[in-house]
Amino acid sequence: MNKKVKALARKSALTYKALEESILVIEDFNFETPKTREMVQISNNLKITDNKSLFVIPDENKNIYLSSRNLERVSVVTASELNTYQILNAKKVVVLESSVNKIEEFFKI
Numbered sequence: 001m002n003k004k005v006k007a008l009a010r011k012s013a014l015t016y017k018a019l020e021e022s023i024l025v026i027e028d029f030n031f032e033t034p035k036t037r038e039m040v041q042i043s044n045n046l047k048i049t050d051n052k053s054l055f056v057i058p059d060e061n062k063n064i065y066l067s068s069r070n071l072e073r074v075s076v077v078t079a080s081e082l083n084t085y086q087i088l089n090a091k092k093v094v095v096l097e098s099s100v101n102k103i104e105e106f107f108k109i
Helices: 003-019 036-046 062-068 084-089 097-107
Strands: 023-026 053-057 074-078 092-096
Touching: 003 023, 003 084, 003 097, 023 097, 036 062, 053 062, 053 084, 053 097, 062 074, 092 097
Parallel strands: 023 092, 053 074, 053 092
Antiparallel strands: none
């Protein structure tokens, strides 16, 4: 597939999730050390523990990734690596505030 078709597919997937009200935009957070318990607490506070969720972060963050890797229903991806399958596979898409600009920049939405 060419780049335009891929970009259109991502845009359509994000539009579909927005119409379903499955996209949550939250303020940026960071962990000083990797703690799975803190990631579980964030999921509980957002009431998404029973759903597959995708966290979109602006840049690589080792502590967030390590905190979520033991959680079965949580995936973490950077805005530049976001793809259509990940968007559609997740029940809820959680986007950090600073990721919104990155998504617009990378995918020219």
